[in-house]
Amino acid sequence: MIAYLGRIVHDNDAESKLDDDVSSISKSLDLQGSIEKGDVSSLASKDFGGLYSVKPLFLIKPSGAEDISRVVKLASRTSNLTVAARGNGHSINGQAMAEGGLVIDMSSTEKNHFEFLPINGSHYIDVSGGALWEDVLTRCVSRYGYAPRSWTDYLSLTVGGTLSNAGVSGQAFRYGPQTSNVTELEVVTGKGEITVCSETLNSELFFGVLGGLGQFGIITRARIKLQQAPDMVRWIRVVYSEFEEFTRDAEFLVTQKEGESFDYVEGFVFCNNDDPFNGWPSVPLDPGHEFNPTHISQTAGSVLYCLEVAFHYRNSDHPTVDTAVNGLLGRLRFVEGLKSQVDVSYTKFLLRVNRAEEQVKANGTWDGPHPWLNLFVSKSDVVNFDRTVFKTMLKDGVGGPMLIYPLLRSKEKRSA
Ligand SMILES: Cc1cc2nc3c(=O)[nH]c(=O)nc-3n(C[C@H](O)[C@H](O)[C@H](O)COP(=O)(O)OP(=O)(O)OC[C@H]3O[C@@H](n4cnc5c(N)ncnc54)[C@H](O)[C@@H]3O)c2cc1C
Known part of the structure; x- marks a missing residue:
């Protein structure tokens, strides 16, 4: 109960x-x-x-x-x-x-728990519900060379805060949201009892608390699954003018086996115009690489689509990275000339939105109101959604990001 x-x-x-x-x-x-x-x-x-x-x-x-x-x-x-x-x-x-x-x-x-746990050949970290993900990342990688598998785009969020929602980023297609990467929780229940729960121990509480918006208990400790952290990430953006091609490619990438696709797949929508906040200038490509709209066909609609992907590698893998990445990119149908890529360290990649935060704070928009909306749209409705919502209702943008996460429902952990 x-x-x-x-x-x-x-x-x-x-x-x-x-x-x-x-x-x-x-x-x-x-x-x-x-x-x-x-x-x-x-x-x-x-x-x-x-x-x-x-x-x-x-x-x-x-x-x-x-x-x-x-x-x-x-x-x-x-x-x-x-x-x-x-x-x-x-x-x-x-x-x-x-x-x-x-x-x-x-x-x-936030500092109450931080214990690295090798268990039966797998690796886990016990962290506090109040710990920030950015600290979990830097401490895990620098001390143990391991890191959680599933993230949010932005990491100044707490473990308890995202596990009370879902925790979604471009890794969720493979590992599910962060809530699918937890094996045990310590929770203070609504009666004030300190209880440990998991899929097999007090499982009703476990599945109630995960995604429970803090209504079923307060998470004081979480046991998170880890993977070996890569050294580097090749971070790539490609632009599409046709939604069907964008979704076809996203779907292709998220349905390939591990090791045969990118490690991160996400996307966003932006306006097909020169508006500084919603249009071409809002899509940063490589440093020094300006968005060149002459590559966009005259028949393109009111909005364009950017697929953002990332490929993990270890320094020793470097010679084979080009072959693997070019092989995957060669299967995609993005607009010729609208591709950018950069190699960054794994932690720098995961902290990318934290760096953007500094810029947004500097221009004063961080403290304004943020009426955000998150929606799950099924594959069968997504083309209609694009036509009605992105191309029509939001054709002038929202003054902020319009993100798309391709997800597989099978990756979400649920109670039996
Ligand atoms: C800039 C920005 C970027 C974001 N990016 C992403 C993203 O990429 N992916 C994504 O999935 N989400 C994203 N979010 C949303 C974010 O994951 C949620 O809003 C999350 O709840 C915020 O975490 P928090 O630690 O600030 O929680 P809070 O806002 O403090 O709390 C959120 C909810 O969780 C409950 N809660 C907090 N701590 C605990 C605890 N220890 N135990 C039980 N309940 C608790 C609270 O009572 C509340 O109901 C983003 C938010 C922002 C502002």
Whole structure:
């Protein structure tokens, strides 16, 4: 049985505790971490979406699972008191907020777990729910030469925050979303119990928490599958004017066997015009390689498509990389002349959006509202979707990225 966080029973004693000042609450809860009064200007009252702002009652910085358990137990005994775990607050609709409630800032627990685990010939890492993926990446690669297999495009997100959603990037076609690459979780349930769960142990809780938007428990530790980290990545972009050719090639790449395709496949839509934010200039090719629109046919529509792929290799493989990459590119039907490629280290490739963040912060658009929308569209509807949504409704762009992730439904881990 799973208890929803914030599901409550009336308890006058517990409620009266909330009228006390911060230090007496902290004392009565016997927290090792700290607690502060909620404030409209505190980080817990905002998120990346910038659409909602609410004032929490308290912001709690737990030292670990025991503190979180005490806080959740208090909330479960108190009427109308909600609890929200906050990772890095990069969701968009107030999911990590609690109006008049308790926000648990998971960043204070980020260093609690970091253990490399070779088990039966496979490799795993135990990390904290509050750890940032960018730190997991750099620590895993530099210490052990291993890395998680499935990522998000941007890595200043927490392990608990993306596992509560899905965690999707260009590796998901092969390994599934990040939620499919977790074998065990330690969770504080809605009753405040600290519970370990997996596919075979408390599996209802495990599958409820993964993708559960923090409503089924708070992730304090996750065991993530690893792969040997490549040294380098060849990062390639090719442009299409026809959607059918773009999707045909994306589908071809994501259905090939491992070792016979790229390691990362993703795409995006942009406007077929010279608008600096939505059009040709928004598609960076190689440094110094400007987008040349004369390659685009006169019959192309209002939008164009970019397929972004990456090929992993070790330094010792370098001589064979050209053959493998050119063999794959030779099977694709992109617009001649609109291809770019660059070789970068594996960590630099994975941190590419973090670098873009610095530029966006510098031009002031990072802090604006971000009304984002994510949709799954089935293969049978995707051409119609392109015609109605991309080519018609969004023909002038959205002032931000319009990303396409080719996914295989079979790669998503589900409960039996
Ligand atoms: C610039 C940017 C780029 C992004 N790129 C991608 C991408 O490429 N792929 C992708 O899949 N997503 C992407 N996202 C979306 C992102 O994965 C989600 O919004 C994610 O939830 C944010 O993580 P966070 O740590 O900031 O979580 P928060 O926003 O803090 O929390 C999100 C939800 O998770 C819950 N939660 C947080 N921590 C825990 C925990 N430890 N246990 C249980 N529940 C918890 C919260 O209560 C809330 O419901 C992007 C977001 C941004 C802002």
